[in-house]
Amino acid sequence: MIDFPFAMAVFPATGNFGFSREPIRKIPGNQAGKKRLIFYPACGFVFFRVPVVLHGAYAGIGIHCPRENSVGNIIIVGFGSAGYAAVMAVKRADSRAAVTVLDPKHEDLMHPCGLPYALEGHVNSDHLVQSINLHRMGVKKIKAQALRIDGGARVIHARVDGDAIEVKYDTAILCTGSVPYVPPVKGATETRDSGLFTLTNIADLERIRARIKTAGAAIVIGAGAIGLETAVALKEYLPSVVVLEMKPQVLPGVLDPDMSRLVESYLESIGLELKLSTTAGEILSENGFAGVLSGGDRLEADMGILSAGFRANTELARLSGIEHGDDGIIVDESLATSLPGVYAAGDCIAGWSVIDGKRVPAKLATCAYKQGTTAGLNAAGKRAVYRGTAGTFVTKIGALEVAGTGYTSGTAEICGYETVSGKITSNYLPEYFPGGSEVSIKIICDRASGRILGAQAIGERGAAERINLISMALEFGVSAGEFGRVELAYCPAVSEVHDPVFKAVEFAMRRMAR
Structure with a gap:
C-alpha cells in the first residue's frame, strides 16, 4: 500500500498540491464524492507517474506523479521472466517511461528452474531469490494481486493486503505465468501439502526438505523434465x-520414443523405478499422503511429488473479457490481446511454432523472456514482432544433458509432414583425445523440402550446444543440405573435426535420397 505521509516525505516541498475535479467512483471503502488528492513534484527528477486509488487507511487518496514521456503509464502484471524482460525492454526503449509492476510475491524475482537443483544440493536456495533495484530504474513495484481489468476506463482493479486499489494504465502487459496442473484424482486435493507436493517456489522446497527427513520412499507423478529432475x-x-507416467515413455512430447529409451536406461541405472503407461487412479491418505492406487496396484510411499505439467494462468484474462483458450491468452504477432492497449507474454499466452505457425506449448523461460521483450517494446511505442518458438530446451538429469528443439517425429507427422530422420551416436572429441564422451543426436527433416524440422540430443556433455545450432536452422528455415555447409571451430581438446551434428544431418540426407 502506498503510504501518503511517506510520499510527502520523499518528494520535495517544491511540489504543488491540488484536488482533481472529478470524484472517484463509489467503491466499498470510499466516501461518496471524495476528491482525489494529487501531488505534483516540481523538482527536476520525478519518480513515477502512476495514478493509484487506495482504499482502507487512505481511502480515496490518489497519488499522481506526472512526468513527461511519450508512452504514458505502462503497467506490468506479474514479475517472472516475461515481466522482467518487459521492464528492461520498456526502459531501453524509453528511459523516462513510467512503469509500474503489480506482483503478489514478497521477493522481486525467483528462479523456479533452479528448484530441483537446490533440492539436489547443487545450488543454495537463497541464491534463487533475486532482488532487482527497480526503484533505481524509475520503476514502481506494488505487492498486489491484479483482479480485473476495466478496458473502457483503462483501470486495473487489484488488492493489496486486503485493501482494494485501482491502477490506471495507458498500456498494460499481462505476465501472469502458469500454475501447476492438479489432475482430477481422488485424494489429490486433500493431501496437497500434507505429503503430496508440487515444486514451484521456495516454500514448496522447504516443505519437501522437511518431509524428506522422515521419509523412506517417494512417488513422483509425471516424467517431464521437472518430474525427472526432482526424482533424481x-x-x-x-x-x-518411483516415477509414474501415463505415457509409454519419459519426456513425452519433446523426445521421440527411441531417444527417450536412452534416458530411461540411465534412470534405471541410478536406481529409479519407472512405471510407464501408468496412471494414478487415487491418492491414498492416512493422515496425509500414503501412496498411490494405480490399476489395482497399491504403491505405498511416505511422500509424493505432483509434476503433471503446468497450465496457463488465464484467470485475469477471463475476468477481464480478454480472448483466451485452454492453452492461454490469444495474442497476435505483436503480442497484443483482444483488449486494446493490453499485451501479454510468457507462460500465460497461447504460443505458436516458428516452423509453420501452428499452435504449440511454449512454457519455457527463454520463450517468456523473448516474448516479454517484444511486448515491452510494443508497449513503449516501438514496433517488434514475435515470430514464434522453436521450443528449444535442455535439462540436466543426473549426469545427462537432454536437449531438443522443434518438432519430434510424431508431432511433425501430426502436423502433416512426411519425415525422414538421421540418428547417430558419436564421441564429440577425437578417439585419441582423453576426456571425451558419446553424444546421441537425432535430426528430423521434411522429406519433400529437406527442411530441418527438429532435433534431439543426449549425452553427458555437448547436447545443448548442438541443439542450439539446430534451433538457429529452424529460425531461418534451413534445409539439411544448407546446414551441412556450415563451418564449425575445431580443436581436438574441444571438438571433433567432423562434428557429430553433421554426421546426423548427412545420415538424414542419405535417407532422403533413397
Whole structure:
C-alpha cells in the first residue's frame, strides 16, 4: 500500500498540491464524492507517474506523479521472466517511461528452474531469490494481486493486503505465468501439502526438505523434465523413488520414443523405478499422503511429488473479457490481446511454432523472456514482432544433458509432414583425445523440402550446444543440405573435426535420397 505521509516525505516541498475535479467512483471503502488528492513534484527528477486509488487507511487518496514521456503509464502484471524482460525492454526503449509492476510475491524475482537443483544440493536456495533495484530504474513495484481489468476506463482493479486499489494504465502487459496442473484424482486435493507436493517456489522446497527427513520412499507423478529432475534429486536422500507416467515413455512430447529409451536406461541405472503407461487412479491418505492406487496396484510411499505439467494462468484474462483458450491468452504477432492497449507474454499466452505457425506449448523461460521483450517494446511505442518458438530446451538429469528443439517425429507427422530422420551416436572429441564422451543426436527433416524440422540430443556433455545450432536452422528455415555447409571451430581438446551434428544431418540426407 502506498503510504501518503511517506510520499510527502520523499518528494520535495517544491511540489504543488491540488484536488482533481472529478470524484472517484463509489467503491466499498470510499466516501461518496471524495476528491482525489494529487501531488505534483516540481523538482527536476520525478519518480513515477502512476495514478493509484487506495482504499482502507487512505481511502480515496490518489497519488499522481506526472512526468513527461511519450508512452504514458505502462503497467506490468506479474514479475517472472516475461515481466522482467518487459521492464528492461520498456526502459531501453524509453528511459523516462513510467512503469509500474503489480506482483503478489514478497521477493522481486525467483528462479523456479533452479528448484530441483537446490533440492539436489547443487545450488543454495537463497541464491534463487533475486532482488532487482527497480526503484533505481524509475520503476514502481506494488505487492498486489491484479483482479480485473476495466478496458473502457483503462483501470486495473487489484488488492493489496486486503485493501482494494485501482491502477490506471495507458498500456498494460499481462505476465501472469502458469500454475501447476492438479489432475482430477481422488485424494489429490486433500493431501496437497500434507505429503503430496508440487515444486514451484521456495516454500514448496522447504516443505519437501522437511518431509524428506522422515521419509523412506517417494512417488513422483509425471516424467517431464521437472518430474525427472526432482526424482533424481530425491534419490540423493531416499532409497526408493518411483516415477509414474501415463505415457509409454519419459519426456513425452519433446523426445521421440527411441531417444527417450536412452534416458530411461540411465534412470534405471541410478536406481529409479519407472512405471510407464501408468496412471494414478487415487491418492491414498492416512493422515496425509500414503501412496498411490494405480490399476489395482497399491504403491505405498511416505511422500509424493505432483509434476503433471503446468497450465496457463488465464484467470485475469477471463475476468477481464480478454480472448483466451485452454492453452492461454490469444495474442497476435505483436503480442497484443483482444483488449486494446493490453499485451501479454510468457507462460500465460497461447504460443505458436516458428516452423509453420501452428499452435504449440511454449512454457519455457527463454520463450517468456523473448516474448516479454517484444511486448515491452510494443508497449513503449516501438514496433517488434514475435515470430514464434522453436521450443528449444535442455535439462540436466543426473549426469545427462537432454536437449531438443522443434518438432519430434510424431508431432511433425501430426502436423502433416512426411519425415525422414538421421540418428547417430558419436564421441564429440577425437578417439585419441582423453576426456571425451558419446553424444546421441537425432535430426528430423521434411522429406519433400529437406527442411530441418527438429532435433534431439543426449549425452553427458555437448547436447545443448548442438541443439542450439539446430534451433538457429529452424529460425531461418534451413534445409539439411544448407546446414551441412556450415563451418564449425575445431580443436581436438574441444571438438571433433567432423562434428557429430553433421554426421546426423548427412545420415538424414542419405535417407532422403533413397
